[in-house]
Amino acid sequence: MEQLQTALTAIKVLRSSVGQVFDSLGSGLRAEHGDENKETKYLLELQELLTTVNVNLRDVEQAVSSLNPPPGPFNLASTAYLSQETTQERQALYGTLVNSYKWTDKVHEYSNVAQALLSQNSLKRSYTNSNRTKRGRIQTSSHNVSPQQVDSLISTFDRQFNDMTVSVSRPFASNAVLHVTLGHVLKAVIAFKGLMIERVVVTGYGETMDLWTESRHKVFRKVTENAHAAMLHFYSPALPELAVRSFMTWFHSLINLFSEPCKRCGLHLHSALPPTWRDFRTLEPYHQECKP
Amino acid sequence: MGVTVLQQFPMTENRTGPQTIEFLTKRIVALGAVQTGQFLVDCETYMSVPQLGVQKTVHVLHNSEQPASVFAVLESGSKVVPLIADGLFDLLMLKMTSIYTSKKQTKIESKGPRFEIGDFCVKLGSVTMSQNFKGVLVEVEYRPCVVPGSAWDLMREFLQGFIGSVVPNQAPQYLQNRMNDIYQPMDTIQQYLEHFGQYRKTTGVI
Amino acid sequence: MFTVRTRIKIPPRAINAHRRPIIYIKHRTMAAPISTAMDSLSAALKSNIIPNQEYLLQGSVLDSAVEVLLHRLRGLCDNVDSGPETFHDHEMCFSIRRGPPPEQPLLLRVRRALDYQDMPWQLRYIGQPELGDKSRPTIVRSSIDIATSNSVVEFLTELGCRLDFEYIVRGYMFRKGRMKVTVSKIFKMGQGKLPESVEPISQSYLVELSVLAPSGQDAIAEDMRIFAEQLRPLVQLEKIDYKRLVH
Incomplete structure (x- = not known):
């Protein structure tokens, strides 16, 4: 635990020092550098910042090398149950049950009516033989061939x-x-x-x-x-x-x-x-x- | 492009050109045709200058049915070379006026209404050569069929139905040599050229 | 006496047939008179929309340096999603003259694609370059491009044209806006039909930058010059004075 903590802090420090490098690059020569030897002062500052970055990088590498990888998958323990909502009152189970029952009822009704209408058309080509007496015999199917x-x-x-x-x-x-x-x-x-x-x-x-x-x-x-x-x-x-x-x-x-x-x-x-x-x-x- | 047949309609004494066209229009509309605009087929002829040797002729034709194309037929002696090009070919012929000159008086065109009935396309054209009326040329195209051999009987029946007995029993000579080939737009143009040639001869020009 | 042999019952649909859109023919109203093709061509010429002038810059690059040029062009140009477009063409140059030498011959070129046999052939008329002032950045010459069917060589031969020379071109084509850049190698025609082992006429590639535009649009020449600057250290594109090449 401790090592993880140190590694994380080291990375934070590295990030901020790199951020400083880019900040100073971005703002370029500023008024604080004075009038004489502006460029040398600026380059010195840049050099300092880059050495800090180097030091921080070394720290990070040290901290990471002292960590061991975690063994196997992570055990989430009871936090795994956060994804499931188990309280029954919270779920609208009864409402959806009633809706699906109504829907299947309607489907039954419509299919009955459709069957009555469609059976009047003698040109239909049904895939199954509706004649129940042939049940038990293997149907020669015309659409299920190799x-x-x-x-x-x-x-x-x-x-x-x-x-x-x-x-x-x-x-x-x-x-x-x-x-x-x-x-x-x-x-x-x-x-x-x-x-x-x-x-x-x-x-x-x-x-x-x-x-x-x-x-x-x-x-x-x-x-x-x-x-x-x-x-x-x-x-x-x-x-x-x-x-x-x-x-x-x-x-x-x-x-x-x-x-x-x-x-x-x-x-x-x-x-x-x-x-x-x-x-x-x-x-x-x-x-x-x-x-x- | 379906099989197309051209038929000259003979002029009678008591009818002028426009009256003949109107007469035929009445007949075709009685059969149930619908007018779908106008059509125009024109032909301009260029002759080679004498310095080039043997006389060669280039006929440049346009057909409103294929508005983006220009058809050219070159006749040199007995050899005939057809060419299909796009619209800018006319510009090229203009550039070549020093070598191939055009005689404006021989410009001939067939123009008139266009009808559609079923899968047929009927065009009643008045042929004029520099404002002089020469005759009436009827074009019938049967679009679904591309082989003249199978379509000729059908088309003759259709033609006889509204032109009458002028239609010969045999297919035109041009088609007879090509009864089993696939019909091309160039074939229509060659037929037009033949008919235009006949019309030109009637007054002794060319 | 004419009798209608077939008794046609006009179904209600046919009465409105002329209002149905006819896809394959331009739909004209019955009242509008039809115009000849020559009329519409002259109208187009007058309103200056026909591209009949070519602006051209040419240069060359050695075989050893062409890869770099191709990379540069891939970066600059538009049409390079799946690799540069290649072409393999056969070009023939014809000339027709009216009389003995003092007369200038008319030059015509025919080009066909060897890799796509069904594409139309291209007939091209190229005029003499305009003797403009030296400050014009590009060659300007009149050029008419016509697509034709494949009987064009026979047509031109019978017309009285003579085949001056022919060659095979193989290369890459790039496009930037209206400009077209081709990097191509020219080969001599081999013996026999067209065997694969044709020999190149030089160790370099020809680079051409051209635009086809209606006459009078000289601003495009300036755009071409700026584009040529971007290719500058690799290839020098400039206008070639043909008079100096002819002896």
């Missing part, structure tokens, strides 16, 4: 069609994002969740490819909408690979977007748009308004 499976499936498309080039990237951790180029007609970005297609964006050949920006051209915006319809149509939880394969075949049929006229009216254009609809079974082109 990246290798997804990769092997995708490489088959690249080989299957020679005017369609497919490249995979994984900017979102393990879920694949496909960049597809269909001849010189269009480009698309398809985002997967495991083996299930989540989102498709179609743009023209010259445009920048982004998952979030829509195409500048009306025709490709329409094709994006139709691609989403196809994606939902081809969804099958039991056979996810077949679903993706059928979607890609459907997608490939868009290669004749500009060259084939509509099967029903025989014209290329209807309200200034080419046939953007492809029938899901026959892959024939139809205009949006002409589709059967």
Whole structure:
């Protein structure tokens, strides 16, 4: 204890003497130095101050060398409890308890209502089978597959069609994002969740490819909408690979977007748009308004 | 830049230039087009001085669709060299007036309203050469497609829908040699140059 | 008899289509007449915003001393966050003349970046330096910089220009405000296409300080002189009198 005290005092003394050196440097030549031999007097003063600093430094070093480092971590004893507030009256426990109970109650209510509303939509793709009778059987999940499976499936498309080039990237951790180029007609970005297609964006050949920006051209915006319809149509939880394969075949049929006229009216254009609809079974082109 | 096709619209006796443009405007607006301003394509020609030997011609064109670019086409004998440069190229041509001189009378331009309908862009241009009216040139661009081969049938159908049977069944000669290449803005300029050349010949100049 | 073949129902959105911002085309009101490119160019010339004059100072430094100069420039200049910017260019000089020797030829330079193959090529017209008074601190000459597509060499050859000489430049580029400083080494063109082992033409680096500005802004010359002073003991940047170099 004593040694610590001496070391601390020695450091204080050193600090003040260094402070004095800088003070005198800062104020430079002062009136007290008189008129003759100002510079020599000043230099002498500076020298004195610096020798004091030296002496103090030696003191500090001596004091520090006589200290031993403390053994192990410091024992704070009862002061460690300063960080905890243990008086129950001080804590607003009851109030927060009541709030969280009210909140969970509301969540229950809302989810009941939402379930009633959402179950009316037959196009939803649920991740779990709500049919309780299948409990106990292992669910074939389409979104919980390994990246290798997804990769092997995708490489088959690249080989299957020679005017369609497919490249995979994984900017979102393990879920694949496909960049597809269909001849010189269009480009698309398809985002997967495991083996299930989540989102498709179609743009023209010259445009920048982004998952979030829509195409500048009306025709490709329409094709994006139709691609989403196809994606939902081809969804099958039991056979996810077949679903993706059928979607890609459907997608490939868009290669004749500009060259084939509509099967029903025989014209290329209807309200200034080419046939953007492809029938899901026959892959024939139809205009949006002409589709059967 | 989508595939672009130029079509000359024949003049009839009972209609002047502006009346023809108005007639076509009425048709295109009836199809649902919206006017989006004006357009201008102009062409100035420079000829080399005789001391340089074989006569060479430089056509300098501007297109309001690409306002920051200047297009230049050099014809020397049978060789044609295109060049795309930025706005200051005009200054350079001014510096070279002692070697390549311009004949102001041959300055030709196509100017008029610009419409958009769906993904099409239609421009109805009155072609004038130093204040003399020469004809009506219609330009149609289908922006989403960049390969002329796939777009030609579609565009012909569109053109026939508002111009009528003037449109030939075959694509213009210029495009026929490039049906499977990616379309470039320079191709539009070359087509304009061809048409301007034809208009110039109609009065015997150049 | 013209019949409308397609019956179009105009959806309510299309009526307001012209009010939607069109990003890729300058949005013009329908009433405003369109101006030709030549009109806007002459307007720009009149209002003196086109940078068509170059103010230039040049100097050289031996290979052994260039590191120190680069350190000094890194300390003085702006664009050195991740190391100085390097460039590797190939420059070709063409001239076109109207007739036999008494006629002055027109000089044009074409520069392309060898490290970025897709960048536009640069066509440059450089005029004769102004015969100003000796008190002008820098060379002042008219210069027009034009970005072009890559057919420019063929274009110039067919135009009647002759290739006078060509070389490869490799070096560093620094910027301070409007001023551009380049420290570069010039290499002779090697045999064959462009092999890596080109030989330098001298044991030194060329240092150039230049500014492109519209005509009439002579104050920038003074700024350049002050900057040159800061590099003074390492490299002497001064205006070179080309007439004395030509024999």
